[in-house]
Amino acid sequence: MDMNQYLSMFIDESNDHLQSLNENMLQLESNPNDLGIVQVIFRSAHTLKGMAATMGFEDLASLTHQMENVLDLVRNEKLVMQEFIFDTLFKSLDALESMVQDITQGGEGRADVSSIVAALQAIVRGELEAAVTVEAPSSTSEQTIPLDAIQLDEYQYSVLEQSITEGHRVLYLEVSIREDSALKAARAYMVFDALERSGEVVKSYPSVQDIEQENFERSFSLYYITQKEPGDLESMIANISEIDQVKVVSLDHESLKQMTQQSSNAAPKKAAEPKAEAAEKAKASADSTSANAAPKQNKPSGNAAASAPSRTIRVDIERLDVLMNLFSELLIDRVRLEQLASEIKRQDLTETIEHMTRVSADLQNIVLKLRMVPVDTVFNRFPRMVRDLAKSLDKKIDLIITGAETELDRTVIDEIGDPLVHLLRNAVDHGVESVADRVAAGKSDTGTVHLRAFHSGNHVFIEIEDDGAGIYRDKIVNKALKNGIVTEEQTAAMSDEEVYQLLFAPGFSTAEVISDISGRGVGLDVVKSKIASLGGNVTIFSQPGKGTKFSVQLPLTLSIIAAMLIKMGDEKFAIPLSSIVETGAIKPDEIRTVHGTKMIEYRNSHIPYISLSRFLDVPNYDETGEEETEIVVIRKGDRMAALAVDDFIGQNEIVIKNLGKYLPQIQGISGATILGDGQVALIIDPNNIIK
Amino acid sequence: MGEELKVIVFKLGHEEYGIEVDKVRNIERMMPITRVPKTFSFVKGVINLRGVVIPVIDLRGRFGLPESEYTDQTRLIIVAVNEMEVAFIVDSANDVIDLNSDSIQTPPEVVGGVKAKYLDGVAKIGEDRLLIMLNLSEVLNKSEIIQLESLED
Numbered sequence: 001m002d003m004n005q006y007l008s009m010f011i012d013e014s015n016d017h018l019q020s021l022n023e024n025m026l027q028l029e030s031n032p033n034d035l036g037i038v039q040v041i042f043r044s045a046h047t048l049k050g051m052a053a054t055m056g057f058e059d060l061a062s063l064t065h066q067m068e069n070v071l072d073l074v075r076n077e078k079l080v081m082q083e084f085i086f087d088t089l090f091k092s093l094d095a096l097e098s099m100v101q102d103i104t105q106g107g108e109g110r111a112d113v114s115s116i117v118a119a120l121q122a123i124v125r126g127e128l129e130a131a132v133t134v135e136a137p138s139s140t141s142e143q144t145i146p147l148d149a150i151q152l153d154e155y156q157y158s159v160l161e162q163s164i165t166e167g168h169r170v171l172y173l174e175v176s177i178r179e180d181s182a183l184k185a186a187r188a189y190m191v192f193d194a195l196e197r198s199g200e201v202v203k204s205y206p207s208v209q210d211i212e213q214e215n216f217e218r219s220f221s222l223y224y225i226t227q228k229e230p231g232d233l234e235s236m237i238a239n240i241s242e243i244d245q246v247k248v249v250s251l252d253h254e255s256l257k258q259m260t261q262q263s264s265n266a267a268p269k270k271a272a273e274p275k276a277e278a279a280e281k282a283k284a285s286a287d288s289t290s291a292n293a294a295p296k297q298n299k300p301s302g303n304a305a306a307s308a309p310s311r312t313i314r315v316d317i318e319r320l321d322v323l324m325n326l327f328s329e330l331l332i333d334r335v336r337l338e339q340l341a342s343e344i345k346r347q348d349l350t351e352t353i354e355h356m357t358r359v360s361a362d363l364q365n366i367v368l369k370l371r372m373v374p375v376d377t378v379f380n381r382f383p384r385m386v387r388d389l390a391k392s393l394d395k396k397i398d399l400i401i402t403g404a405e406t407e408l409d410r411t412v413i414d415e416i417g418d419p420l421v422h423l424l425r426n427a428v429d430h431g432v433e434s435v436a437d438r439v440a441a442g443k444s445d446t447g448t449v450h451l452r453a454f455h456s457g458n459h460v461f462i463e464i465e466d467d468g469a470g471i472y473r474d475k476i477v478n479k480a481l482k483n484g485i486v487t488e489e490q491t492a493a494m495s496d497e498e499v500y501q502l503l504f505a506p507g508f509s510t511a512e513v514i515s516d517i518s519g520r521g522v523g524l525d526v527v528k529s530k531i532a533s534l535g536g537n538v539t540i541f542s543q544p545g546k547g548t549k550f551s552v553q554l555p556l557t558l559s560i561i562a563a564m565l566i567k568m569g570d571e572k573f574a575i576p577l578s579s580i581v582e583t584g585a586i587k588p589d590e591i592r593t594v595h596g597t598k599m600i601e602y603r604n605s606h607i608p609y610i611s612l613s614r615f616l617d618v619p620n621y622d623e624t625g626e627e628e629t630e631i632v633v634i635r636k637g638d639r640m641a642a643l644a645v646d647d648f649i650g651q652n653e654i655v656i657k658n659l660g661k662y663l664p665q666i667q668g669i670s671g672a673t674i675l676g677d678g679q680v681a682l683i684i685d686p687n688n689i690i691k
Numbered sequence: 692m693g694e695e696l697k698v699i700v701f702k703l704g705h706e707e708y709g710i711e712v713d714k715v716r717n718i719e720r721m722m723p724i725t726r727v728p729k730t731f732s733f734v735k736g737v738i739n740l741r742g743v744v745i746p747v748i749d750l751r752g753r754f755g756l757p758e759s760e761y762t763d764q765t766r767l768i769i770v771a772v773n774e775m776e777v778a779f780i781v782d783s784a785n786d787v788i789d790l791n792s793d794s795i796q797t798p799p800e801v802v803g804g805v806k807a808k809y810l811d812g813v814a815k816i817g818e819d820r821l822l823i824m825l826n827l828s829e830v831l832n833k834s835e836i837i838q839l840e841s842l843e844d
Contacts, residue, residue: 660745660746660776666727669729679725
């Protein structure tokens, strides 16, 4: 077996642990006296240390070890958490993160952490010199010898006996892995690997091959020759994550003999009822877990994210893309088949196709869900970032995250991180004022930054709102004039919204002092272009003195959507169902003209009435002169409009295709789809029609 | 000695044009085209070519020649240049010939109403046949079209 096999698992788990460490540290910072959180942090750090040591990343292990020492004092109430300690621990976390990053990129995970280690040691020494608690190996090596020992052949027996004579330690180990472990074989391998580094495994039960192939209950036992102390060994193995229990028994000539005799006696019985024996064993160890370690029991609740075995595999995103494309092809054929079946009208054909439709609908749900990831995967690093920023700027800021469970397509998630970091930094740096300014302005000294994500129609909105100073129009205008972005005549005619958009112009920065955090004059334009490249949009709302809101609108980029097909003359179009409020029909006398715009009354308010045929220059259809016109009421956020159409065809699942690279962006059209008859229909983009 | 080229020959009016064969994906008979609004006048719409949506350009329109009715002979030539796939509507396409690159000469300013910059050159084939070689990346250059359109406005 190769260690590399476990490297990716190690990386994933380390990242999970680091994330939970970060989260819990932040929690602890707001409640420094909650020792429960300290326990959780301690356990995470402990597991991380164990994993790092097993994988041979010494620097990682030693740094976590130092952190553990500090945390140990805290949880034993020998040390009170203070500002300085938090900072040092956060620094350690950063160092750990960069080491794991290095390992991820194929490095050795080495880093110079001596200053942090020294700081941690100083905390331990400086505050409480005597209490440097070195990991006390709690050796509970009882001398009771298990009955169901492994059977040794003569050769192995003599090897063991000789080792005892030569003064080596011969140990009998029983290791059980936690019941919920998803990768028993991997854990077992970690145990074997750790053991083989300081001794030799003579015999194991089940055999190594069986263990590799996961042919074992959750425990295994082995004979082992080493120089190490049984206690050390026990704590070393217990440090490996998901190990439930380790029992180490030191053997001498007599006990060895006794054990082998017993096992040979037990052998026939064993062969007769292996199942009962295994069950007994499992029960025995289960009993002992519940009896033995009360503090250990808390572990699952402590860091649920890391220890709850989410049975996942990681798949290359390209494979998902291929899957998606293949599925799209299938969907087009399905629609075609449905059409054929309705023409042929044969009962059994129709039934088969109906069944196929149901199956493919389920399949579609799964394929789409595969690509969706909660935005939390991006958001989770922000609390820490905002904390650090606020600290370095000497501001007090609460970051409130809502809607972290909102799901977005994976490709968007991958890209959206940097722009959001930028906008958040802006909010913290330029948005929220300094404590003195806030107090002077009669606000609470702690600023609030909201980070919200939510679905609306075919889009996901991410909003970053601060309650800071807001944007002053004059400031932007002056700056833009100075930088030669606009002329004075231009600015006079601009609405506030247009002025705010100037912030996104290349080479624009309003910060009075160029700070380290944001405001180097590059940035917001990059944010804007990045979001635009994702098919999204940014808008700014601001009230001087009250705060600023950046609203990022992103497409779900689902490649399959439900749509309403409509007809105009002999042309067909698709309107995404998600933006349709309802369909209906109106008479010409219901249309009123307000300020030169056609409006209709809809649910006690007036909404614009748009002739879709004129909007799309449809050649052979015009609704004027009709006695009754079909309308589709569409919506963008809270704005609505009625589109006049010729006829409804029906509702359908459509596959979104782009129009090819040659064509430029077309106003009001978001793409195309292929209908059951092989014809192309254009997809109408309601967001573009409602201005 | 220049290299040997294989060239697809098609007709617009009376002139014969050539496109190198390795840039051509398919030649198809005329098929239903879905109109795309608010775009260049020579873009006739999009077609579905085996599951891929491809824009269709009327080559006569692109070169500013008068457009003509589609007939049985009308063909769609699907080309791929600079990662773009487009289909050209041509009057007919029915020949593949071998050509030596030496026989291609720099074109005069205007050939058959087509500006020289859209051309790679003119090749003489046989006694009195002239083949106009197209410069596809120039034909599909959008920035130039946008300038043209804005001039017309």
